[in-house]
Amino acid sequence: AQKPGTDTDGQGPDIGSDEWASALGKRLKISDAAGHGPDVKSDEWRAAVEKKLAPPAAPKEERQLLSSHDTIATFEGLSDHRCLGRTSLCPDRCGDSGKLATFKITKYLAYEKPGEYGDPKQDKFMVLIEDTQKNAKVAEPILKAITALKPGDPVRLKGNHDYVTRERSKSPERPIVSLSTLTPEEAEKAAADKTPPPKK
Known part of the structure; x- marks a missing residue:
């Protein structure tokens, strides 16, 4: 990658020199073409450079809870999902x-169901855990927990139905909030009464 203060062939003043710092300031528009701006290598100049080179901030995110689901469920397995x-x-x-x-x-x-358009109670919960490019679509702990499951394993699954706003993008999301495995005895007891199984 081309370094600030050099040309496309990497040619330019020695990195760290006053000449390099001056060229960097102009390239980042910290100083104008005539060199007007904070003194090169001063604290003000360094702060301006760091601000210019800092990675862009993550988009601001707002989540509105439409419904929450705390359930006992049975893992049915993984399948290949194809977008339509x-x-x-x-x-x-x-x-x-x-x-x-x-x-x-x-x-x-x-x-x-605090939101008018929240999901009603469901019979099944389905979630895409990894896309075709091997990018995780759920949090890493959730991904590890799911990939360790075998069909028929009982779990306690808590999921939300959220309405998410990121800058100009608005869309529903259904994240898994927590997932823990249960013994058959814990699952049977939870199904028989209203006492939640112990958290793990």
């Missing part, structure tokens, strides 16, 4: 195709 979209990136590079995890919900421990 019609964009130029579909189906293999859009991020919506990949490995889909499916859980059959056997009991609700708690359910809330």
Whole structure:
């Protein structure tokens, strides 16, 4: 990659020299063409350089909870999911195709619907855990927990239905909030009464 203060062939003043610092200041528009600006290598100059070279801030995110689902479920397995979209990136590079995890919900421990358009109680919960480019679509601890499951394993699964705003983008998301494995005895006890199984 081309370094600030050099040309495309990497030629230019020695990195760290006053000449290099002056060229860097002009390139980053900290000083104008005539060299007017903070003194080269001063604290003000360094702060301005760091600000210019800092990575862009992550988009501001706002989440509105539409519904929450605290359940006992059975893992049914992983399957290949194929996006049916019609964009130029579909189906293999859009991020919506990949490995889909499916859980059959056997009991609700708690359910809330603070949003008018929140999901009702569900019979199944499905989540894309990895796209076709091997990019994780869920948090790393959740991904590890799901890939360690075998079909038929009972779990306690808590998921949300959120409405997410990121800058100008608005869309629903259904993240897994927590996932823990249960013994058959814990799952059977939870299905028989209203006492939640112990958190792990």
